[in-house]
Amino acid sequence: MGADKITFVRNYSDLSTDQGFQFEFYCDRCGGGFRNRFKPSVTGAVSGALDAASSLFGGVFGKAANMGERVRSASWKKAHDEAFEEACAQLKPDFIQCPRCSSWVCRASCWNNSKGLCKDCAPDLGVEMAAAQANRSVEEVWAHAAMAEEDKNLDKKQWREKIRASCPNCEAPLASNAKFCPECGEKLKFQENCPECGTKIAPGSKFCLECGHKL
Incomplete structure (x- = not known):
């Protein structure tokens, strides 16, 4: 690295090879990454040529390859550090x-610019908010699925009627x-209010005096 230190992400991968340099950097939050363009290594190309010549001819080319390896080791590391800075x-x-x-x-997905x-x-x-609404909808679906069939049959009309748990005459427990x-x-049901408009009705009435609904 150069004299100046670079403050940057801790999540990165070094994809460099003898042939060149490349790096990937990752977002700490979403894990999404960015990769820089591959930068060829000059020392890697020279070393590769010497290695090929050494395998074919040996001798002086073999010595040159060994010397080139030692030179490459230092120059490659220097080029690697420079490529990382770039x-x-x-x-x-x-x-x-x-x-x-x-x-x-990453600025694209994980940064709240307004805050x-x-x-x-x-x-x-x-x-x-959208996630909360979706979760609430799921909860309501499960709650409805868990309702007893008897409760599902309670329509608007039945909810407006008075439902007793025991007989007003003998106090025996009652089914819904x-x-x-x-x-x-004992007769239990008497509609005190119109199930359609809610108007109070008189005993014995067959129709609501307000809306005409049949009782």
């Missing part, structure tokens, strides 16, 4: 460090929607 400079604008959690995140924080520290409220007491035969 890759950092090239890809750093695609990342930003969150001042709250210190994570390096100046990563989306782990400052979630996108629109996305969170019972019209007569199974013990004493």
Whole structure:
């Protein structure tokens, strides 16, 4: 590396080979990555040519290959460090460090620009609201699926009626929607309000005086 230190992501992969240099940098939050363009290595190409000549002819070419390997080792590392610096400079604008959690995140998907924080520290409220609504819908589906069949049959009309748990005459327990007491035969249901408009109705009425609904 050069004299100047480069502050950048901790998540990266070195894809360099003897033939050249390439690096991948990753977002701490989503794991998405960016890869710089492959940069050929001059020392790697020369070393490869000497190795090929050595395998064919040996002798002086073999000695040259060994010497080239020692030279390549130092020059390749220097070129590698320079290539890494270039890759950092090239890809750093695609990342930003969150001042709250210190994570390096990609600007494209994981940065809340309006809050100046990563989306782990400052979630996108629109996305969170949509997720909350979706979760609520799922909860309602499961709640409906768990309802007893008897409860599913309670329509708007039945919800407006008074439902008793015991007979007003003998206090015997009653099944839901019972019209007569199974013990004493007491008539249980009397509509005090119109199931359509809610208007109070008089005993014995066959139609609602307000909306004309048949009782």
